[in-house]
Amino acid sequence: MINWLSNPKRFERFAVPASKFCGWLALLLILPGLYFGLFASPEAEGFGHGVRILYVHAPSAWVAMAAYSAIAVMSFISFIWRHPLADRVAYNCAMPGAIFTALALATGSLWGSQSWMTWWVWDGRNTSFLVLLFIYLGYIAIWAAMDNKRLAARIAGIIAMVGAINLPIIKFSVDWWDDVLHQKATIMTIDGPGFAPSMMLPLMLMLFGFSFFLIWVVMRGVLRDIRKQRDATARNAITPAQATLTKMKS
Amino acid sequence: MTIFGREMILTRRLAGSWLFGLMFFALFATVCAIALGGQRAAMAPIAAPLLWLAMILSVLLAAGPAWQASMPNGFAEQLYLSGKSFAVFAATKAITMWLSIILPLIALSYPLAAMFGLESEAALGTTLSLFIGSPAILAYAMVAGAATLRLAQGGVVIILISLPLLVPTLIFGLSLAQSFEATGFGKDGLALLGISSLSVAAAIPAIAAILQVIMEDG
Numbered sequence: 001m002i003n004w005l006s007n008p009k010r011f012e013r014f015a016v017p018a019s020k021f022c023g024w025l026a027l028l029l030i031l032p033g034l035y036f037g038l039f040a041s042p043e044a045e046g047f048g049h050g051v052r053i054l055y056v057h058a059p060s061a062w063v064a065m066a067a068y069s070a071i072a073v074m075s076f077i078s079f080i081w082r083h084p085l086a087d088r089v090a091y092n093c094a095m096p097g098a099i100f101t102a103l104a105l106a107t108g109s110l111w112g113s114q115s116w117m118t119w120w121v122w123d124g125r126n127t128s129f130l131v132l133l134f135i136y137l138g139y140i141a142i143w144a145a146m147d148n149k150r151l152a153a154r155i156a157g158i159i160a161m162v163g164a165i166n167l168p169i170i171k172f173s174v175d176w177w178d179d180v181l182h183q184k185a186t187i188m189t190i191d192g193p194g195f196a197p198s199m200m201l202p203l204m205l206m207l208f209g210f211s212f213f214l215i216w217v218v219m220r221g222v223l224r225d226i227r228k229q230r231d232a233t234a235r236n237a238i239t240p241a242q243a244t245l246t247k248m249k250s
Numbered sequence: 251m252t253i254f255g256r257e258m259i260l261t262r263r264l265a266g267s268w269l270f271g272l273m274f275f276a277l278f279a280t281v282c283a284i285a286l287g288g289q290r291a292a293m294a295p296i297a298a299p300l301l302w303l304a305m306i307l308s309v310l311l312a313a314g315p316a317w318q319a320s321m322p323n324g325f326a327e328q329l330y331l332s333g334k335s336f337a338v339f340a341a342t343k344a345i346t347m348w349l350s351i352i353l354p355l356i357a358l359s360y361p362l363a364a365m366f367g368l369e370s371e372a373a374l375g376t377t378l379s380l381f382i383g384s385p386a387i388l389a390y391a392m393v394a395g396a397a398t399l400r401l402a403q404g405g406v407v408i409i410l411i412s413l414p415l416l417v418p419t420l421i422f423g424l425s426l427a428q429s430f431e432a433t434g435f436g437k438d439g440l441a442l443l444g445i446s447s448l449s450v451a452a453a454i455p456a457i458a459a460i461l462q463v464i465m466e467d468g
Contacts, residue, residue, distance in 0.1 A: 079459075134414040141410050145401055154463040155397045159411060162393060162456050166415050169448070173418035177425075 006083040008226045019219035022212045029209030037202035050114035053107050055202050059210035060104040064132065067097030067214060071139070072164035075157035085222065087153040090160065091143060092221030096214055098136035105129055124178030128171045135163050253339060257320055257346035264319045268351045271312035275355050278304040279362045290367030297366035298376045298427035301359050305380055306416060307409075309387050312351045313395035314404050321399055326465035336458035344385075344392060344454065352384045375430025379442065383423035386446040389453035390415045396460040418445050 005011050037055035071090045078086035108126065113119045120126065139160055146152035261267055282300050286293050320343065329339055359380050363373035390412040397411060398404030422445050426438040 131414045131417050134410075138407075138410040138414060141407055142397065145398070145404075145407050148400065148467065151400060151463065151467040154467060155460055158456050158459050158463070159393070159397055162452055163415065165452050166418070169418045169445070170414070173421045173445075177421045 003081070003083075006081070006085050008085060008229075011085055012223060012226055015219045015223055019216055019223065022219065023216040026209050026212035026216055029205050029212065033202050033205030033209050036198075036205065041198045041202055042196060048114070050111055051199075053111040053114075054199075055206045057104060057107040057111060058203060059206045060100045060107060061129065062207060063210045063214050064097055064101040064104055064129075066211065067093045067100065068132065068136070068164070068167070070218075071097065071160050075160040075164075078153070078157050079161070084153075085226075087157065088222045088225045089218060090157065091153070092218045092225070093214075094136060094140050094143070096217050098133060098140060100210075100214070101129060101133045101136055105133065122178075124171075124175035127178070128174040131170055131174070132167070135167070139163070253334065253342045254346060257343050258350065260320050261316055261346050261350040264315060267312045267316040267319065268354060270315075271308040271351055272354050272358065274311055275304050275308040275358060276362070278307065279366070283366065294367035294372075297363055297368050298372075298379070298424055300366070301363060301376055301380065302383075302420060302423055302427070305355055305359065305384070306387055306413070306420070308355055309351065309384075309391045310394070310409050310412060311405070313347075313388075313391035314398065314408055316347055316351065317392070317395040317399055321461075321464075326461050329461075330465055336461040337454055340392070340396075340454050340457035340461065344388060344450070347392065348384065348388055352388060356381050356384065369431070372427075372431045376427045378430060378435075378439075379423045379427035382426070382439065382442050382446055383419050384446075386419040386449035387416060389446075389449040390419075393453050393456050393460070396457045396464075399460075399464055419449065 005014060033055065037052055041052070043049055043051060070093045074086045074090035074093070077083060078090065105126070108129075109119045112121065139156055142156040142159060143152050146155070279300065282304075283293060286296075326336075329336070356377060360373055360377045363376045364370070368376060391408065394408040394412040395404070398407045401407060419442070422438060422442040426435075426442050429436065429438050
Protein backbone atom coordinates (compact mmCIF):
# COMPACT_ATOMS: atom_id res chain seq x y z
CA MET A 1 0.00 0.00 0.00
CA ILE A 2 2.77 2.43 1.00
CA ASN A 3 4.85 1.59 -2.03
CA TRP A 4 1.83 1.72 -4.28
CA LEU A 5 0.88 5.19 -3.06
CA SER A 6 4.41 6.53 -3.19
CA ASN A 7 4.05 7.29 -6.88
CA PRO A 8 2.74 10.88 -7.11
CA LYS A 9 0.57 10.10 -10.15
CA ARG A 10 -1.10 7.13 -8.46
CA PHE A 11 -1.37 9.07 -5.22
CA GLU A 12 -3.15 11.86 -7.06
CA ARG A 13 -5.56 9.44 -8.68
CA PHE A 14 -6.32 8.00 -5.25
CA ALA A 15 -6.27 11.21 -3.22
CA VAL A 16 -8.49 13.45 -5.35
CA PRO A 17 -11.62 11.36 -4.75
CA ALA A 18 -10.46 10.21 -1.31
CA SER A 19 -9.92 13.74 -0.03
CA LYS A 20 -13.35 14.78 -1.31
CA PHE A 21 -14.88 11.78 0.43
CA CYS A 22 -13.09 12.57 3.69
CA GLY A 23 -14.02 16.24 3.52
CA TRP A 24 -17.73 15.58 3.05
CA LEU A 25 -17.66 12.81 5.64
CA ALA A 26 -16.05 15.21 8.13
CA LEU A 27 -18.81 17.74 7.47
CA LEU A 28 -21.49 15.04 7.79
CA LEU A 29 -20.06 13.96 11.15
CA ILE A 30 -19.26 17.38 12.62
CA LEU A 31 -22.62 19.02 11.85
CA PRO A 32 -24.73 16.45 13.74
CA GLY A 33 -21.94 16.32 16.31
CA LEU A 34 -22.39 20.04 16.88
CA TYR A 35 -26.16 19.65 17.09
CA PHE A 36 -26.03 16.81 19.61
CA GLY A 37 -23.20 18.46 21.50
CA LEU A 38 -24.77 21.89 21.78
CA PHE A 39 -28.48 21.11 22.01
CA ALA A 40 -29.34 17.46 22.45
CA SER A 41 -27.05 16.44 25.27
CA PRO A 42 -27.47 16.95 29.02
CA GLU A 43 -25.49 19.28 31.21
CA ALA A 44 -22.92 17.39 33.23
CA GLU A 45 -23.14 17.42 36.97
CA GLY A 46 -20.74 20.00 38.33
CA PHE A 47 -19.86 21.45 34.94
CA GLY A 48 -23.13 22.94 33.72
CA HIS A 49 -23.15 23.98 30.10
CA GLY A 50 -19.35 24.21 30.24
CA VAL A 51 -19.18 20.51 29.51
CA ARG A 52 -20.02 21.24 25.88
CA ILE A 53 -16.47 22.49 25.40
CA LEU A 54 -15.46 18.86 25.83
CA TYR A 55 -16.86 18.04 22.39
CA VAL A 56 -14.27 20.33 20.81
CA HIS A 57 -11.53 19.95 23.40
CA ALA A 58 -11.09 16.17 23.50
CA PRO A 59 -11.21 15.66 19.69
CA SER A 60 -8.66 18.47 19.18
CA ALA A 61 -6.29 16.86 21.65
CA TRP A 62 -6.76 13.49 19.98
CA VAL A 63 -6.15 14.89 16.50
CA ALA A 64 -3.09 16.82 17.74
CA MET A 65 -1.52 13.60 18.97
CA ALA A 66 -2.59 11.65 15.90
CA ALA A 67 -0.95 14.25 13.67
CA TYR A 68 2.34 13.95 15.53
CA SER A 69 2.20 10.16 15.27
CA ALA A 70 1.60 10.57 11.55
CA ILE A 71 4.63 12.86 11.27
CA ALA A 72 6.80 10.34 13.10
CA VAL A 73 5.59 7.36 11.04
CA MET A 74 5.90 9.26 7.77
CA SER A 75 9.40 10.45 8.70
CA PHE A 76 10.34 6.85 9.38
CA ILE A 77 8.93 5.72 6.03
CA SER A 78 10.71 8.55 4.27
CA PHE A 79 13.96 7.75 6.05
CA ILE A 80 13.87 4.05 5.16
CA TRP A 81 12.28 4.05 1.69
CA ARG A 82 13.10 7.61 0.60
CA HIS A 83 9.57 8.33 -0.59
CA PRO A 84 9.36 12.09 -1.18
CA LEU A 85 5.57 11.93 -0.77
CA ALA A 86 5.99 10.70 2.81
CA ASP A 87 7.91 13.92 3.50
CA ARG A 88 5.10 15.95 2.01
CA VAL A 89 2.56 14.15 4.21
CA ALA A 90 4.70 14.78 7.31
CA TYR A 91 5.14 18.43 6.39
CA ASN A 92 1.45 18.94 5.79
CA CYS A 93 0.58 17.32 9.13
CA ALA A 94 2.71 19.79 11.09
CA MET A 95 0.70 22.98 10.76
CA PRO A 96 -2.74 21.42 11.39
CA GLY A 97 -1.21 19.46 14.28
CA ALA A 98 0.19 22.63 15.85
CA ILE A 99 -3.12 24.43 15.38
CA PHE A 100 -5.11 21.59 16.94
CA THR A 101 -2.64 21.50 19.86
CA ALA A 102 -3.17 25.22 20.37
CA LEU A 103 -6.93 24.71 20.04
CA ALA A 104 -6.87 21.95 22.66
CA LEU A 105 -4.90 24.21 25.01
CA ALA A 106 -7.21 27.17 24.39
CA THR A 107 -10.44 25.20 24.85
CA GLY A 108 -8.96 23.51 27.90
CA SER A 109 -8.17 26.93 29.32
CA LEU A 110 -11.72 28.14 28.62
CA TRP A 111 -13.15 25.06 30.25
CA GLY A 112 -10.80 25.43 33.19
CA SER A 113 -11.92 29.00 33.69
CA GLN A 114 -15.46 27.66 34.16
CA SER A 115 -14.90 24.54 36.24
CA TRP A 116 -11.58 25.10 38.04
CA MET A 117 -11.99 28.87 38.37
CA THR A 118 -8.58 29.43 36.79
CA TRP A 119 -7.37 29.82 33.24
CA TRP A 120 -4.22 27.81 33.64
CA VAL A 121 -2.71 25.33 36.06
CA TRP A 122 0.72 23.78 35.61
CA ASP A 123 -0.56 20.24 35.90
CA GLY A 124 0.85 17.28 34.03
CA ARG A 125 -1.60 17.28 31.17
CA ASN A 126 -1.46 21.01 30.46
CA THR A 127 2.30 21.11 30.66
CA SER A 128 2.92 18.12 28.44
CA PHE A 129 0.55 19.55 25.83
CA LEU A 130 2.35 22.88 25.97
CA VAL A 131 5.63 21.03 25.39
CA LEU A 132 4.01 19.20 22.46
CA LEU A 133 3.10 22.58 20.98
CA PHE A 134 6.74 23.69 21.25
CA ILE A 135 7.91 20.45 19.65
CA TYR A 136 5.55 21.14 16.74
CA LEU A 137 6.88 24.68 16.44
CA GLY A 138 10.48 23.47 16.47
CA TYR A 139 9.67 20.98 13.71
CA ILE A 140 8.03 23.71 11.63
CA ALA A 141 10.99 26.01 12.32
CA ILE A 142 13.42 23.53 10.76
CA TRP A 143 11.33 23.38 7.59
CA ALA A 144 11.03 27.15 7.50
CA ALA A 145 14.69 27.91 8.20
CA MET A 146 16.25 25.80 5.46
CA ASP A 147 16.37 26.83 1.84
CA ASN A 148 17.49 23.40 0.66
CA LYS A 149 14.17 21.60 0.95
CA ARG A 150 15.59 18.12 0.37
CA LEU A 151 17.98 18.62 3.26
CA ALA A 152 15.22 20.20 5.35
CA ALA A 153 12.95 17.21 4.71
CA ARG A 154 15.47 14.66 5.87
CA ILE A 155 16.76 16.58 8.88
CA ALA A 156 13.22 17.46 9.99
CA GLY A 157 12.39 13.76 9.69
CA ILE A 158 15.27 12.74 11.96
CA ILE A 159 14.33 15.41 14.51
CA ALA A 160 10.69 14.24 14.38
CA MET A 161 11.80 10.68 15.13
CA VAL A 162 13.96 11.82 18.06
CA GLY A 163 10.95 13.78 19.29
CA ALA A 164 8.72 10.73 18.96
CA ILE A 165 11.08 8.71 21.17
CA ASN A 166 10.99 11.56 23.65
CA LEU A 167 7.25 12.22 23.80
CA PRO A 168 6.39 9.28 26.09
CA ILE A 169 9.35 10.17 28.34
CA ILE A 170 8.25 13.79 28.47
CA LYS A 171 4.68 12.74 29.24
CA PHE A 172 5.87 10.39 31.98
CA SER A 173 8.28 12.87 33.53
CA VAL A 174 5.78 15.72 33.54
CA ASP A 175 3.09 13.55 35.12
CA TRP A 176 5.62 12.45 37.71
CA TRP A 177 6.64 16.07 38.30
CA ASP A 178 2.99 16.94 38.74
CA ASP A 179 2.36 14.11 41.21
CA VAL A 180 5.45 14.51 43.35
CA LEU A 181 6.08 18.22 43.41
CA HIS A 182 2.53 19.51 43.43
CA GLN A 183 -0.10 19.12 46.05
CA LYS A 184 -3.03 17.88 44.03
CA ALA A 185 -5.96 20.25 44.18
CA THR A 186 -9.35 18.61 44.27
CA ILE A 187 -10.07 18.62 40.59
CA MET A 188 -13.36 17.31 39.38
CA THR A 189 -12.88 14.52 36.91
CA ILE A 190 -15.18 13.28 34.21
CA ASP A 191 -15.01 9.75 35.54
CA GLY A 192 -17.16 10.75 38.51
CA PRO A 193 -20.72 10.76 37.21
CA GLY A 194 -20.04 8.22 34.48
CA PHE A 195 -20.36 8.83 30.80
CA ALA A 196 -23.93 8.94 29.53
CA PRO A 197 -24.62 7.62 26.02
CA SER A 198 -26.13 10.98 25.13
CA MET A 199 -22.70 12.51 25.76
CA MET A 200 -20.82 9.66 24.14
CA LEU A 201 -22.68 10.13 20.83
CA PRO A 202 -21.60 13.74 20.11
CA LEU A 203 -18.12 13.01 21.42
CA MET A 204 -17.68 10.11 19.01
CA LEU A 205 -19.19 12.07 16.12
CA MET A 206 -16.78 14.94 16.72
CA LEU A 207 -13.84 12.59 17.24
CA PHE A 208 -14.32 10.90 13.88
CA GLY A 209 -15.33 14.18 12.24
CA PHE A 210 -12.13 15.88 13.37
CA SER A 211 -10.05 12.88 12.27
CA PHE A 212 -11.51 12.94 8.77
CA PHE A 213 -11.09 16.72 8.72
CA LEU A 214 -7.38 16.25 9.45
CA ILE A 215 -7.07 13.66 6.66
CA TRP A 216 -8.87 16.05 4.29
CA VAL A 217 -6.57 18.97 5.14
CA VAL A 218 -3.41 16.87 4.85
CA MET A 219 -4.44 15.28 1.55
CA ARG A 220 -5.29 18.66 0.04
CA GLY A 221 -1.92 19.99 1.15
CA VAL A 222 -0.09 17.06 -0.42
CA LEU A 223 -2.07 17.39 -3.65
CA ARG A 224 -1.25 21.11 -3.79
CA ASP A 225 2.45 20.30 -3.30
CA ILE A 226 2.36 17.71 -6.09
CA ARG A 227 0.79 20.24 -8.46
CA LYS A 228 3.28 22.93 -7.46
CA GLN A 229 6.16 20.54 -8.06
CA ARG A 230 4.75 19.56 -11.46
CA ASP A 231 4.32 23.19 -12.51
CA ALA A 232 7.88 23.96 -11.44
CA THR A 233 9.19 21.00 -13.45
CA ALA A 234 7.17 22.09 -16.46
CA ARG A 235 8.50 25.65 -16.24
CA ASN A 236 12.09 24.42 -16.04
CA ALA A 237 11.52 22.02 -18.94
CA ILE A 238 11.11 24.92 -21.40
CA THR A 239 14.65 25.48 -22.62
CA PRO A 240 15.84 29.01 -23.54
CA ALA A 241 15.56 28.26 -27.28
CA GLN A 242 11.99 27.10 -26.89
CA ALA A 243 11.22 30.14 -24.79
CA THR A 244 12.48 32.44 -27.55
CA LEU A 245 10.40 30.54 -30.09
CA THR A 246 7.26 30.87 -28.01
CA LYS A 247 7.95 34.56 -27.60
CA MET A 248 8.44 35.05 -31.36
CA LYS A 249 5.22 33.22 -32.14
CA SER A 250 3.11 35.39 -29.85
CA MET B 251 42.65 8.72 18.41
CA THR B 252 43.40 11.08 15.56
CA ILE B 253 39.81 12.30 15.45
CA PHE B 254 39.87 12.66 19.20
CA GLY B 255 43.05 14.74 19.04
CA ARG B 256 41.68 16.91 16.23
CA GLU B 257 38.42 17.59 18.03
CA MET B 258 40.20 18.28 21.29
CA ILE B 259 42.46 20.87 19.66
CA LEU B 260 39.60 22.43 17.74
CA THR B 261 37.26 22.83 20.71
CA ARG B 262 40.06 24.03 22.98
CA ARG B 263 41.18 26.64 20.49
CA LEU B 264 37.66 27.84 19.91
CA ALA B 265 37.07 30.33 22.71
CA GLY B 266 33.66 31.13 21.17
CA SER B 267 32.57 27.71 22.22
CA TRP B 268 33.90 26.81 25.66
CA LEU B 269 35.16 30.10 27.08
CA PHE B 270 32.08 32.09 26.07
CA GLY B 271 29.90 29.32 27.49
CA LEU B 272 31.79 29.54 30.77
CA MET B 273 31.54 33.33 30.85
CA PHE B 274 27.83 33.16 30.05
CA PHE B 275 27.34 30.67 32.87
CA ALA B 276 29.04 32.92 35.42
CA LEU B 277 27.40 36.06 34.07
CA PHE B 278 23.92 34.55 34.06
CA ALA B 279 24.32 33.46 37.68
CA THR B 280 25.63 36.89 38.68
CA VAL B 281 22.83 38.78 36.96
CA CYS B 282 20.26 36.46 38.53
CA ALA B 283 21.75 37.08 41.96
CA ILE B 284 21.59 40.83 41.39
CA ALA B 285 18.01 40.62 40.11
CA LEU B 286 16.98 38.57 43.14
CA GLY B 287 18.38 41.11 45.55
CA GLY B 288 21.42 39.18 46.71
CA GLN B 289 19.87 37.79 49.91
CA ARG B 290 21.51 34.39 50.26
CA ALA B 291 18.70 32.96 52.36
CA ALA B 292 16.13 33.99 49.77
CA MET B 293 18.21 32.73 46.85
CA ALA B 294 19.09 29.30 48.23
CA PRO B 295 15.77 27.58 47.33
CA ILE B 296 16.03 28.56 43.66
CA ALA B 297 19.80 28.15 43.32
CA ALA B 298 19.55 24.69 41.77
CA PRO B 299 16.91 25.63 39.15
CA LEU B 300 18.88 28.74 38.17
CA LEU B 301 22.14 26.83 37.81
CA TRP B 302 20.36 24.18 35.76
CA LEU B 303 18.93 26.80 33.41
CA ALA B 304 22.34 28.49 33.19
CA MET B 305 23.94 25.15 32.35
CA ILE B 306 21.39 24.27 29.66
CA LEU B 307 21.60 27.69 28.01
CA SER B 308 25.42 27.77 28.10
CA VAL B 309 25.68 24.35 26.48
CA LEU B 310 23.10 25.25 23.83
CA LEU B 311 24.98 28.46 23.05
CA ALA B 312 28.28 26.61 22.79
CA ALA B 313 26.98 23.75 20.64
CA GLY B 314 26.48 25.76 17.43
CA PRO B 315 30.02 27.23 17.14
CA ALA B 316 31.58 23.91 18.17
CA TRP B 317 29.83 22.14 15.28
CA GLN B 318 30.55 24.89 12.78
CA ALA B 319 34.26 24.75 13.61
CA SER B 320 34.67 21.01 13.28
CA MET B 321 32.59 20.53 10.14
CA PRO B 322 33.89 22.80 7.38
CA ASN B 323 32.55 22.16 3.88
CA GLY B 324 33.72 18.83 2.60
CA PHE B 325 34.71 17.40 5.97
CA ALA B 326 31.83 14.90 6.04
CA GLU B 327 32.92 13.65 2.62
CA GLN B 328 36.54 13.32 3.76
CA LEU B 329 35.42 11.43 6.82
CA TYR B 330 33.32 9.11 4.69
CA LEU B 331 36.13 8.50 2.20
CA SER B 332 38.61 7.69 4.94
CA GLY B 333 36.35 4.90 6.10
CA LYS B 334 35.44 6.32 9.51
CA SER B 335 31.96 5.72 10.77
CA PHE B 336 29.82 8.77 11.48
CA ALA B 337 28.60 7.21 14.72
CA VAL B 338 32.16 6.86 16.02
CA PHE B 339 32.86 10.44 14.99
CA ALA B 340 29.70 11.64 16.76
CA ALA B 341 30.62 9.75 19.93
CA THR B 342 34.18 11.09 19.86
CA LYS B 343 32.96 14.61 19.34
CA ALA B 344 30.53 14.19 22.22
CA ILE B 345 33.36 13.14 24.53
CA THR B 346 35.60 16.04 23.51
CA MET B 347 32.76 18.54 23.85
CA TRP B 348 31.93 17.14 27.28
CA LEU B 349 35.56 17.45 28.36
CA SER B 350 36.16 20.92 27.01
CA ILE B 351 32.76 22.64 27.37
CA ILE B 352 30.90 20.93 30.18
CA LEU B 353 33.64 20.01 32.63
CA PRO B 354 34.61 23.66 33.29
CA LEU B 355 30.92 24.52 33.81
CA ILE B 356 30.55 21.72 36.36
CA ALA B 357 33.71 22.82 38.13
CA LEU B 358 32.32 26.34 38.34
CA SER B 359 28.88 25.26 39.48
CA TYR B 360 29.99 24.20 42.97
CA PRO B 361 31.40 27.62 43.98
CA LEU B 362 28.42 29.34 42.32
CA ALA B 363 26.00 27.12 44.27
CA ALA B 364 27.86 28.04 47.46
CA MET B 365 27.67 31.72 46.53
CA PHE B 366 23.92 31.32 46.13
CA GLY B 367 23.76 30.32 49.78
CA LEU B 368 23.55 26.52 49.50
CA GLU B 369 25.11 24.45 52.31
CA SER B 370 27.98 22.22 51.23
CA GLU B 371 25.83 19.08 51.02
CA ALA B 372 23.15 20.80 48.92
CA ALA B 373 25.77 22.42 46.70
CA LEU B 374 27.28 19.00 46.18
CA GLY B 375 23.84 17.63 45.23
CA THR B 376 23.36 20.40 42.66
CA THR B 377 26.81 19.80 41.19
CA LEU B 378 26.24 16.05 41.12
CA SER B 379 22.87 16.45 39.38
CA LEU B 380 24.50 18.68 36.75
CA PHE B 381 27.28 16.13 36.34
CA ILE B 382 24.90 13.22 35.78
CA GLY B 383 22.43 15.22 33.68
CA SER B 384 25.05 16.88 31.48
CA PRO B 385 25.34 14.02 28.94
CA ALA B 386 21.63 14.40 28.16
CA ILE B 387 21.95 18.18 27.79
CA LEU B 388 24.94 17.72 25.51
CA ALA B 389 23.19 14.98 23.52
CA TYR B 390 20.23 17.15 22.49
CA ALA B 391 22.39 20.24 22.06
CA MET B 392 24.54 18.22 19.65
CA VAL B 393 21.55 16.86 17.72
CA ALA B 394 20.20 20.37 17.30
CA GLY B 395 23.63 21.74 16.45
CA ALA B 396 24.18 19.12 13.78
CA ALA B 397 20.70 19.71 12.38
CA THR B 398 21.42 23.41 11.96
CA LEU B 399 24.95 22.98 10.56
CA ARG B 400 23.95 24.31 7.15
CA LEU B 401 22.09 27.31 8.55
CA ALA B 402 23.73 30.71 8.78
CA GLN B 403 21.78 31.62 11.91
CA GLY B 404 21.29 28.32 13.66
CA GLY B 405 21.40 29.64 17.20
CA VAL B 406 17.72 30.24 17.84
CA VAL B 407 16.70 27.09 16.00
CA ILE B 408 19.04 25.06 18.24
CA ILE B 409 17.21 26.38 21.29
CA LEU B 410 13.77 25.83 19.71
CA ILE B 411 14.52 22.21 18.86
CA SER B 412 16.34 21.07 21.97
CA LEU B 413 14.66 22.85 24.89
CA PRO B 414 11.37 20.85 24.68
CA LEU B 415 13.35 17.63 24.50
CA LEU B 416 15.27 18.60 27.64
CA VAL B 417 12.14 18.78 29.82
CA PRO B 418 12.57 15.28 31.35
CA THR B 419 16.26 15.90 32.06
CA LEU B 420 15.41 19.17 33.77
CA ILE B 421 12.67 17.59 35.88
CA PHE B 422 14.72 14.63 37.09
CA GLY B 423 17.89 16.68 37.44
CA LEU B 424 16.22 19.21 39.72
CA SER B 425 14.54 16.46 41.66
CA LEU B 426 17.95 14.92 42.37
CA ALA B 427 19.44 18.31 43.21
CA GLN B 428 16.70 19.01 45.73
CA SER B 429 16.45 15.58 47.32
CA PHE B 430 20.17 14.83 47.53
CA GLU B 431 20.63 16.48 50.92
CA ALA B 432 17.82 14.43 52.48
CA THR B 433 17.94 11.06 50.74
CA GLY B 434 21.27 10.88 48.95
CA PHE B 435 21.63 9.51 45.44
CA GLY B 436 18.61 7.22 45.62
CA LYS B 437 15.87 6.76 43.04
CA ASP B 438 16.11 10.26 41.62
CA GLY B 439 19.75 9.74 40.78
CA LEU B 440 18.96 6.49 39.04
CA ALA B 441 16.13 8.11 37.08
CA LEU B 442 18.44 10.91 35.96
CA LEU B 443 21.12 8.38 35.03
CA GLY B 444 18.52 6.52 32.98
CA ILE B 445 17.42 9.68 31.18
CA SER B 446 21.03 10.55 30.42
CA SER B 447 21.82 7.10 29.03
CA LEU B 448 18.63 7.05 26.96
CA SER B 449 19.34 10.50 25.53
CA VAL B 450 22.87 9.57 24.54
CA ALA B 451 21.67 6.30 23.02
CA ALA B 452 19.08 8.18 20.95
CA ALA B 453 21.32 11.10 20.03
CA ILE B 454 24.44 9.37 18.71
CA PRO B 455 22.63 7.48 15.89
CA ALA B 456 20.56 10.58 15.14
CA ILE B 457 23.70 12.71 14.79
CA ALA B 458 25.31 10.07 12.59
CA ALA B 459 22.19 10.03 10.39
CA ILE B 460 22.20 13.84 10.16
CA LEU B 461 25.86 13.88 9.11
CA GLN B 462 25.11 11.29 6.45
CA VAL B 463 22.22 13.43 5.21
CA ILE B 464 24.39 16.54 5.13
CA MET B 465 26.99 14.67 3.12
CA GLU B 466 24.40 13.48 0.59
CA ASP B 467 22.16 16.52 0.24
CA GLY B 468 23.92 19.45 1.88
